[in-house]
Amino acid sequence: MRKYSFLWMLFPALLLYTVFIAYPFFSSLGLSFFDWPGIGPKKFIGLANYKNILSGFMASEFYRALWHNIVFFIWSLILSVVPGLFFAFLLAADIKGTKWLKIIFFFPNTLAIVVVGFLWGLLLNPQWGLVNQLFRVLGLGFLAKPWLGDTKTALPTIIFVTAWRGLGFYILVYLAAIIGVDREMTEAARIDGATELQIAGRIILPHLYPIIATTAMLKFIWTFNIFDIVYAMEGTQGGPAGSTDVLGTLFYRIAFGGLGSSQVGMGLGATVVTLIFLVVFPVSIFYVFIVERRVERGE
Amino acid sequence: MFRLNRFQKVIVWAFLLLLAFVNLYPIGIMILSSFKSTREIFLKPFNLPAVWRWQNYVSAWQRADFATYFKNSILVTAVSIASILLVSSMAAYVIARFDFKFKRSIYLYMLAGLALPTRLAIIPIFLIMRNLHLLDKLSGLVIVYTAGGIAFSVFLLVNFFKKLPHDIEDSAQIDGAGPFRIYWQIDLPLLKPALVTVAMFNFIDVWNDFFFPLILLSSKVKKTIPLGLQAFFGEYTIEWDILFAALNISVLPVLILFLILSKQFIAGMTEGALK
């Protein structure tokens, strides 16, 4: 057995990971069959929680939140990939002296999401906020809107703020990938008479597809973590009138209460988690599969 | 990378500077506003402060009890990162260096953590912490963060361990050193840059986290900076001067660290997506 004396070094990580990351997903599944306010005896109710959420009294809120997550994912994907690639190419085009630009672009990523939320909340104030004041000064008064108070603009505004914080990350990831493209290939194309735009579009871009796919998958998974930004800018209710409610805030309200709803429903909350998990899991598996394959190949 | 003429260069730089402006403008407003009075912020939003009111910072610092929040945040972040580095590097070392049954399965099992939104685990985490009497304790947070950081850190470190040369290790083994000694004395020092990268990645996540403290902590003396800031915004809603100052105070330490270690920061955060 001495041969395996090294194995103990694996255990702390394995134990912590199992208890606090892996087990909770199974535990949530188990809890989802119970009616339980978090204390006292658990009452087994079979699939009643699922019924309530998918077709019962929670259905409209659940589908609305799910839809908002999907909208969030699609738009923030577009807002990160398109400008991300655009600016990454610009940076790659004339790389000298861009060190400071990289730092500036990346900086918002280091801010806590709540800080970003509070800051933009102040900036987007309809009367005194800098955004509307700037529009008025520029003679674009028609753009001065109650951004966070209108059900039509609130979610897009939050998506924009999230994109503002995250863009630098995508720029730098894509930039690293662009720089990683084999120089000989671009040089060869150049000798063959390709324009710079053709080199970017036809030679380099295809090499970026895998990394774009990876970031898209990560974005999809992260989308289900969204909570802080909505919380900071619109509260746990995802106001106005639920127009920014996402699964994160919905699940927080169900599991841990919130203004107006004093019922703590751990079972119902666990059901929402399990349902989200069912959506995320296939993508997660696929992502891990790809990462694993890439690592294997890298060896 | 590309060959551009002068005109093209001007256009490229115009776009780049535009984005820099979009990034810096809100930050600049945040800094300037923090030196004004609330009246000035409302009435003369674009002007420089008439008088630079440093006292905004003093009152924000005192009223929000930032000293406590900083202490808590530093403690939680430091201990969490140290634990993540220790347990993850040990595990990564074992996975990278040894062969044993189920190794591949265990590794894949841990990799799955890369792709799980950890917040979804909060209900059972809350219940476990309650049973362990770790609610409203900073140690509870540290445990959650350590567990949450393992998947990514192990993944990165395994790759780094694999790249290390084997020969020094082999000679150490002949000298009779056990696996822990080889890991601790020979491999770990070689891995310093990788450890910094991993630390930076986790630093941003842990330092900025709002969700777990919101649910696991309750008393004021335990609050971390993001949570303290939230309470502050709830309390001093009409005093924008102090709110802006508080925002700046909360941002400053990360800003300084980021400016010093920007390369490591960026590497730490982009590494995961690039692998």
Next chain:
Amino acid sequence: MMKKLAIVVLLAAILFPLCAQQKTVSIWGWRAQDVDVWKGVESALRAKGEQITIKYEVFPPTEYDSKLLVSLQGGVGPDIMYTRRLPGARTQALLDNGYLTPLNGLVDLSNFDAVSLSFISANSKVWGVPFANQIIGIFYNKTIFDKYKLKEPQTWDELVQIAETLKKNGVTPFFVSGKEAWTLAMQNAMVGVSYPGDAWIGKLAAGKAKFTDPEYVGMLKDLNALKKYYQKDFMANTTAEQDVAFAMEQVAMVFYGVWGNTNWLKTNPDFKFDYFPIPPKDKSVPARAYTYMDGAYGLNNVSKNKDAALKVLNYTGTKAYGELFSSITGEITALKGVTMPASKPILVKCYDKMVNIAATNRYWVGSPFDAGTPSVYNILQEDMQTMYLDQTTPEALAKKLQDGISTWFPAFKK
């Protein structure tokens, strides 16, 4: 080594009895304005020779109830907790889980009147010490009203007329904080006690009237029509911004509660303002003020510090406490017979209205309509927003109220 140990033991022996006498009572609440009140209580108790330290923790009002419940479940709750009202789901949850101690016989409650106590009583027991009574309605800028020679309106149409006059003169008549859904629910509730009226709500509670009746739908329509007199983009504003705008004299009126006066005076010490209840549509219906007990101090059933906590609670039942509370917070204490400070005319006026024209029936907080899910409060929170945004009609909102309440409200069920 032994020497050091001896010193430590000695020090511990000296310090321990001192520590033991020093009792810390933890209190949780949602009111930031009470920090100084508890400091006052602490020094008052010290003066009486009680070595009690009070640790007061404030939570954001919208987070408080859930945080408290979750913490109590986790066994890390406070000794004394602020509670809301009964009937009301938030307080009921504390009661159902056995977190509150009945205070009969433990705290002297003789300084409270029956109405205040009724708001925190159930099963013929009192579950908390009431701290404040609130009154809500319209607060107006006296300077602006004088300038345009306006008088407090007696009917809804006069109110609209006032708004019209102000608007013509370029003054924003109302500031409404539409981003905070609860204020819209509150606005609806304060209009309700005068517009369909106190008696109508009485019929509603007895199951003899419906939310879909023309009286109520008419009120919703009139409220919805009033929004043209609100500030531009009112759906994006918060109460904090309302406080600033009102106190800086940028608007003439707000739908709010008496507690706002502290912030207004802090923002603008020379600010002159006054109160009137919502006027009725029909002159034959009396104007009523929506009043309610704001909250109470409850004793944690599993507190390890019950003795010290009871000393604190007993002090909060004295007139001295009532005076301390009103003078620091600028709000109306729940203790009877406390004279409002003359330096705060708004309190004198509101206290008078509270005594004389308080509504006896209501459908917002502290009402039977707040006891189940979905409550009137729940529905109004979301659908007042959608009504103001023209995404739902007054008729649809009335129907949603009627249908939602019918699922659980006893008088509606049969």
